[in-house]
Amino acid sequence: MERKERKASWDSRREKNAGKAGTVQKSERPEEDRILEGRNAVLEAYRSGREVERLFLLDGCQDGPILTIRREAARKNTPVDYVKKERLDQLSLTGHHQGVIAYVAAHRYAQVEELLELAREKGEDPFLILLDDIEDPHNLGAIIRTANLAGAHGVIIPKRRAAGITPSAARASAGALNYTPVARVTNLGNTIDQLKKEGLWFVCADMSGENMYQMNLTGPIGLVIGNEGSGVSRLVKEKCDMKAAIPMRGDIDSLNASVAAGVLAYEILRQRFYKS
Numbered sequence: 001m002e003r004k005e006r007k008a009s010w011d012s013r014r015e016k017n018a019g020k021a022g023t024v025q026k027s028e029r030p031e032e033d034r035i036l037e038g039r040n041a042v043l044e045a046y047r048s049g050r051e052v053e054r055l056f057l058l059d060g061c062q063d064g065p066i067l068t069i070r071r072e073a074a075r076k077n078t079p080v081d082y083v084k085k086e087r088l089d090q091l092s093l094t095g096h097h098q099g100v101i102a103y104v105a106a107h108r109y110a111q112v113e114e115l116l117e118l119a120r121e122k123g124e125d126p127f128l129i130l131l132d133d134i135e136d137p138h139n140l141g142a143i144i145r146t147a148n149l150a151g152a153h154g155v156i157i158p159k160r161r162a163a164g165i166t167p168s169a170a171r172a173s174a175g176a177l178n179y180t181p182v183a184r185v186t187n188l189g190n191t192i193d194q195l196k197k198e199g200l201w202f203v204c205a206d207m208s209g210e211n212m213y214q215m216n217l218t219g220p221i222g223l224v225i226g227n228e229g230s231g232v233s234r235l236v237k238e239k240c241d242m243k244a245a246i247p248m249r250g251d252i253d254s255l256n257a258s259v260a261a262g263v264l265a266y267e268i269l270r271q272r273f274y275k276s
Contacts, residue, residue: 030103030106031106032093032166032167033106033107033164033165033166033167033170034053034103034104034105034106034107035093035101035102035103035104035167036101036102036103036104036167036170036171037092037093037094037096037097037098037100037101037102037167037170037171038094038096038097038098038100038171039065039066039069039098039099039100040174040175041102041170041171041173041174041175042055042069042100042101042102043065043068043069043072043175044174044175044176044178045102045104045175045178046069046072046073046076047072047175047178048175048178048179049178050104050105050178051104051105052073052076052078052102052103052104053078053079053102053103053104053105054078054079054080054081054102054103055069055073055078055079055080055081055100055101055102055103056080056081056083056087056088056091056100056101056102057069057070057080057081057082057083057099057100058082058083058084058085058088058099058100059082059083059084060082061099066099066100069100085099088101093166093167093168094167094168094171096171107165107170107177109165109182109183109184110154110181110182110183111183112156112183112185112191112194112195114154114181114183115128115153115154115156115181115183116153116198118153118154118181119153122153124151124153125218125219125220125221125272126153126195126198126199126200126220126221126222127150127151127152127153127220127221127222127223127268127272128152128153128154128155128156128195128200128221128222128223129143129146129147129152129154129155129156129222129223129225129261129265130155130156130157130188130191130192130202130222130223130224130225131143131155131156131157131158131162131224131225132158132188132204132224132225132226132227132232132233132236133158133161133162133226133227133230133233134157134162134163134225134227134228134257135161135162135163135227135228136163136228136257137163137164137166137168137169137172138168138169138172138258139163139172139228139256139257139258140157140163140164140165140169140172141168141169141170141171141172141173141174141177142172142173142258142261142262143155143225143257143258143261143262144169144172144173144176144177144180144182145172145173145174145176146258146261146262146265147176147180147261147265148173148176148179148180149176150262150265150266150268150269151269151272151273152180152223152265153181154180154181154182154183155180155181155182155183156182156183156184156185156188156191156222157182157183157184157185158184158185158186158187158188159184159185159186160186164184165177165182188236189235189236189239192222192224192236192239192240193239195222198220199220200220200221200222201219201220201221201222201241201242202221202222202223202224202239202240202241202242203215203217203221203222203223203224203240203241203242203243203244203264204223204224204225204226204232204236204237204240204242204243204244205223205224205225205226205231205232205243205244205245205246205260205261205264206226206231206232206237206243206244206245207231207245207253207254208243208245209242209243209244209245210242210243210244210245211245211247212244212245212246212247212263212264212267213247213267215242215244216271217244217267217268217271218271218272218275221268223261223264223265223268224236224237224240225257225260225261225264226257227257228256228257244264246260246263246264
Protein backbone atom coordinates (compact mmCIF):
# COMPACT_ATOMS: atom_id res chain seq x y z
CA MET A 1 0.00 0.00 0.00
CA GLU A 2 1.36 3.40 -0.96
CA ARG A 3 2.46 5.55 1.95
CA LYS A 4 1.24 9.09 1.88
CA GLU A 5 2.52 11.92 4.02
CA ARG A 6 -0.30 13.97 5.47
CA LYS A 7 0.39 17.41 6.84
CA ALA A 8 -1.26 19.04 9.82
CA SER A 9 -2.76 22.41 8.93
CA TRP A 10 -0.65 24.30 11.43
CA ASP A 11 2.54 23.07 9.73
CA SER A 12 1.77 23.70 6.07
CA ARG A 13 5.17 25.32 5.53
CA ARG A 14 7.15 22.24 6.55
CA GLU A 15 8.52 21.49 3.10
CA LYS A 16 9.89 24.98 2.66
CA ASN A 17 11.48 24.97 6.11
CA ALA A 18 12.88 21.47 5.68
CA GLY A 19 15.06 22.70 2.88
CA LYS A 20 17.34 24.32 5.41
CA ALA A 21 19.58 21.38 6.15
CA GLY A 22 20.32 20.52 9.76
CA THR A 23 17.76 22.94 11.20
CA VAL A 24 14.24 22.70 12.49
CA GLN A 25 12.22 25.88 12.37
CA LYS A 26 10.36 26.95 15.51
CA SER A 27 7.11 26.89 13.56
CA GLU A 28 7.59 23.14 13.06
CA ARG A 29 7.61 22.31 16.76
CA PRO A 30 4.84 22.72 19.28
CA GLU A 31 5.60 23.48 22.92
CA GLU A 32 7.96 21.02 24.59
CA ASP A 33 5.24 19.50 26.76
CA ARG A 34 3.36 18.48 23.61
CA ILE A 35 6.19 16.32 22.24
CA LEU A 36 6.43 12.61 23.06
CA GLU A 37 9.42 10.51 22.08
CA GLY A 38 9.93 6.77 22.25
CA ARG A 39 7.77 3.77 21.55
CA ASN A 40 6.39 3.15 25.03
CA ALA A 41 5.51 6.80 25.63
CA VAL A 42 3.65 7.10 22.33
CA LEU A 43 1.89 3.74 22.62
CA GLU A 44 0.72 4.53 26.16
CA ALA A 45 -0.61 7.87 24.93
CA TYR A 46 -2.84 6.01 22.49
CA ARG A 47 -3.87 3.41 25.05
CA SER A 48 -4.83 6.06 27.61
CA GLY A 49 -6.93 8.00 25.10
CA ARG A 50 -4.69 11.05 24.88
CA GLU A 51 -5.11 12.89 21.59
CA VAL A 52 -2.17 12.39 19.21
CA GLU A 53 -2.22 15.20 16.66
CA ARG A 54 0.64 14.09 14.44
CA LEU A 55 3.04 11.18 14.24
CA PHE A 56 6.55 10.86 12.79
CA LEU A 57 7.77 7.30 12.13
CA LEU A 58 11.08 6.00 10.84
CA ASP A 59 10.53 5.07 7.21
CA GLY A 60 10.91 1.36 6.54
CA CYS A 61 10.77 0.25 10.18
CA GLN A 62 8.52 -2.81 10.47
CA ASP A 63 9.15 -4.20 13.95
CA GLY A 64 6.36 -5.12 16.35
CA PRO A 65 6.02 -1.96 18.46
CA ILE A 66 6.09 0.28 15.38
CA LEU A 67 3.41 -1.81 13.67
CA THR A 68 1.26 -1.57 16.80
CA ILE A 69 1.66 2.21 16.82
CA ARG A 70 0.76 2.34 13.12
CA ARG A 71 -2.43 0.39 13.79
CA GLU A 72 -3.37 2.77 16.60
CA ALA A 73 -2.65 5.74 14.35
CA ALA A 74 -4.87 4.32 11.62
CA ARG A 75 -7.65 3.63 14.11
CA LYS A 76 -7.48 7.21 15.42
CA ASN A 77 -6.93 8.81 12.00
CA THR A 78 -3.66 10.38 13.12
CA PRO A 79 -1.69 12.16 10.36
CA VAL A 80 1.54 10.16 9.86
CA ASP A 81 4.83 11.26 8.31
CA TYR A 82 7.29 8.50 7.34
CA VAL A 83 10.71 10.12 7.55
CA LYS A 84 14.41 9.30 7.58
CA LYS A 85 16.42 8.98 10.79
CA GLU A 86 18.10 12.32 10.14
CA ARG A 87 14.72 14.02 10.19
CA LEU A 88 13.78 12.39 13.49
CA ASP A 89 17.13 13.40 14.95
CA GLN A 90 16.38 17.01 14.00
CA LEU A 91 12.95 16.90 15.61
CA SER A 92 14.07 15.08 18.75
CA LEU A 93 14.56 16.97 21.99
CA THR A 94 15.93 14.03 23.96
CA GLY A 95 18.07 12.19 21.41
CA HIS A 96 16.24 8.94 22.24
CA HIS A 97 13.28 8.83 19.89
CA GLN A 98 13.50 5.09 18.97
CA GLY A 99 12.11 5.92 15.55
CA VAL A 100 8.92 7.51 16.92
CA ILE A 101 7.97 11.10 17.71
CA ALA A 102 4.43 12.29 18.36
CA TYR A 103 2.87 15.71 18.74
CA VAL A 104 0.07 15.44 21.28
CA ALA A 105 -2.56 17.70 22.76
CA ALA A 106 -1.18 19.94 25.49
CA HIS A 107 -0.79 18.25 28.85
CA ARG A 108 -3.48 19.34 31.26
CA TYR A 109 -2.34 19.76 34.82
CA ALA A 110 -4.89 18.57 37.34
CA GLN A 111 -6.40 20.53 40.21
CA VAL A 112 -5.46 19.32 43.69
CA GLU A 113 -9.12 18.56 44.37
CA GLU A 114 -9.10 16.11 41.46
CA LEU A 115 -6.43 14.05 43.21
CA LEU A 116 -8.58 13.85 46.33
CA GLU A 117 -11.61 12.96 44.23
CA LEU A 118 -9.67 10.08 42.64
CA ALA A 119 -8.97 8.68 46.11
CA ARG A 120 -12.66 8.98 47.02
CA GLU A 121 -13.69 7.19 43.83
CA LYS A 122 -11.39 4.29 44.75
CA GLY A 123 -12.61 4.23 48.33
CA GLU A 124 -9.07 4.76 49.63
CA ASP A 125 -7.36 7.17 51.99
CA PRO A 126 -5.57 9.82 49.91
CA PHE A 127 -1.91 9.14 49.14
CA LEU A 128 -0.17 12.05 47.43
CA ILE A 129 3.47 12.66 46.54
CA LEU A 130 4.66 16.26 46.73
CA LEU A 131 7.93 17.31 45.12
CA ASP A 132 9.80 20.25 46.61
CA ASP A 133 11.81 21.79 43.75
CA ILE A 134 12.83 18.62 41.89
CA GLU A 135 14.89 20.00 39.00
CA ASP A 136 15.73 16.96 36.88
CA PRO A 137 12.89 16.01 34.50
CA HIS A 138 14.12 12.41 34.51
CA ASN A 139 13.62 12.29 38.27
CA LEU A 140 10.18 13.83 37.89
CA GLY A 141 9.18 11.24 35.29
CA ALA A 142 10.58 8.37 37.35
CA ILE A 143 8.67 9.55 40.43
CA ILE A 144 5.43 9.79 38.43
CA ARG A 145 6.02 6.21 37.32
CA THR A 146 6.62 5.12 40.91
CA ALA A 147 3.54 7.03 42.08
CA ASN A 148 1.39 5.10 39.64
CA LEU A 149 2.80 1.70 40.55
CA ALA A 150 2.69 2.35 44.31
CA GLY A 151 -0.95 3.40 44.20
CA ALA A 152 -0.54 7.13 44.83
CA HIS A 153 -3.48 9.24 43.72
CA GLY A 154 -1.35 11.95 42.20
CA VAL A 155 1.77 14.09 42.26
CA ILE A 156 2.01 17.76 43.20
CA ILE A 157 4.79 20.01 41.92
CA PRO A 158 5.52 23.74 42.29
CA LYS A 159 5.18 26.09 39.34
CA ARG A 160 8.55 27.78 39.83
CA ARG A 161 12.14 26.60 40.19
CA ALA A 162 11.20 23.01 39.41
CA ALA A 163 10.93 20.61 36.50
CA GLY A 164 7.63 20.52 34.65
CA ILE A 165 6.20 18.03 32.19
CA THR A 166 8.75 17.90 29.36
CA PRO A 167 9.50 15.22 26.75
CA SER A 168 12.23 13.86 29.04
CA ALA A 169 9.84 13.66 31.99
CA ALA A 170 7.15 12.03 29.87
CA ARG A 171 9.61 9.46 28.53
CA ALA A 172 10.97 8.67 32.00
CA SER A 173 7.43 8.10 33.26
CA ALA A 174 7.12 5.17 30.80
CA GLY A 175 3.51 6.05 30.10
CA ALA A 176 2.47 6.59 33.73
CA LEU A 177 1.90 10.28 33.01
CA ASN A 178 -1.20 9.29 31.06
CA TYR A 179 -2.74 7.68 34.14
CA THR A 180 -1.35 9.63 37.11
CA PRO A 181 -2.66 13.18 37.60
CA VAL A 182 -0.06 15.89 38.22
CA ALA A 183 -1.10 19.14 39.88
CA ARG A 184 1.00 22.29 39.68
CA VAL A 185 0.69 24.79 42.53
CA THR A 186 2.00 28.26 43.28
CA ASN A 187 3.03 27.57 46.87
CA LEU A 188 3.74 24.08 48.18
CA GLY A 189 3.55 25.16 51.83
CA ASN A 190 0.10 26.68 51.40
CA THR A 191 -1.04 23.55 49.58
CA ILE A 192 0.09 21.42 52.52
CA ASP A 193 -1.91 23.64 54.88
CA GLN A 194 -5.00 23.23 52.71
CA LEU A 195 -4.59 19.46 52.51
CA LYS A 196 -4.20 19.20 56.27
CA LYS A 197 -7.71 20.63 56.53
CA GLU A 198 -8.81 17.67 54.36
CA GLY A 199 -7.37 15.28 56.94
CA LEU A 200 -3.98 14.50 55.40
CA TRP A 201 -0.80 14.42 57.41
CA PHE A 202 2.65 14.82 55.94
CA VAL A 203 5.96 13.03 56.13
CA CYS A 204 9.11 14.26 54.41
CA ALA A 205 12.26 12.41 53.47
CA ASP A 206 15.06 13.57 55.75
CA MET A 207 18.25 11.83 56.87
CA SER A 208 17.84 13.19 60.41
CA GLY A 209 14.37 11.71 60.76
CA GLU A 210 13.02 8.55 62.34
CA ASN A 211 13.74 5.17 60.79
CA MET A 212 10.91 4.69 58.29
CA TYR A 213 10.44 1.06 59.33
CA GLN A 214 9.55 2.21 62.85
CA MET A 215 6.92 4.71 61.69
CA ASN A 216 3.18 4.45 61.18
CA LEU A 217 2.67 5.54 57.55
CA THR A 218 -0.98 4.56 57.22
CA GLY A 219 -4.01 6.78 56.76
CA PRO A 220 -4.39 9.87 54.54
CA ILE A 221 -0.82 10.86 53.78
CA GLY A 222 1.34 13.19 51.74
CA LEU A 223 4.92 12.14 51.05
CA VAL A 224 7.28 15.07 50.47
CA ILE A 225 10.49 14.56 48.48
CA GLY A 226 13.05 17.34 48.33
CA ASN A 227 15.46 18.84 45.86
CA GLU A 228 18.22 16.58 44.50
CA GLY A 229 20.97 18.59 46.19
CA SER A 230 19.50 20.43 49.17
CA GLY A 231 16.61 18.19 50.14
CA VAL A 232 13.32 19.46 51.50
CA SER A 233 13.39 23.22 52.10
CA ARG A 234 13.19 24.51 55.66
CA LEU A 235 9.79 26.14 55.21
CA VAL A 236 8.22 23.02 53.71
CA LYS A 237 9.90 20.78 56.28
CA GLU A 238 8.37 22.84 59.09
CA LYS A 239 4.94 22.14 57.60
CA CYS A 240 5.46 18.38 57.77
CA ASP A 241 4.25 16.34 60.73
CA MET A 242 7.08 13.80 60.63
CA LYS A 243 10.48 13.20 59.08
CA ALA A 244 11.36 9.76 57.71
CA ALA A 245 14.89 8.45 57.27
CA ILE A 246 15.77 5.58 54.95
CA PRO A 247 18.22 3.18 56.65
CA MET A 248 21.59 3.06 54.88
CA ARG A 249 24.43 0.64 55.51
CA GLY A 250 26.89 1.62 52.79
CA ASP A 251 29.75 4.08 52.48
CA ILE A 252 27.79 6.96 50.95
CA ASP A 253 25.03 8.87 52.66
CA SER A 254 22.35 9.66 50.11
CA LEU A 255 20.04 8.21 47.48
CA ASN A 256 18.87 9.68 44.21
CA ALA A 257 15.63 11.61 44.75
CA SER A 258 13.56 9.27 42.60
CA VAL A 259 14.99 6.21 44.34
CA ALA A 260 14.24 7.70 47.77
CA ALA A 261 10.69 8.42 46.61
CA GLY A 262 10.34 4.82 45.48
CA VAL A 263 11.61 3.34 48.74
CA LEU A 264 9.30 5.46 50.88
CA ALA A 265 6.30 5.09 48.57
CA TYR A 266 6.58 1.32 48.68
CA GLU A 267 6.83 1.31 52.46
CA ILE A 268 3.58 3.29 52.50
CA LEU A 269 2.08 0.75 50.07
CA ARG A 270 3.26 -2.16 52.23
CA GLN A 271 1.76 -0.69 55.38
CA ARG A 272 -1.52 0.05 53.62
CA PHE A 273 -2.16 -3.31 52.04
CA TYR A 274 0.37 -5.91 53.20
CA LYS A 275 1.03 -5.24 56.87
CA SER A 276 0.54 -8.42 58.90
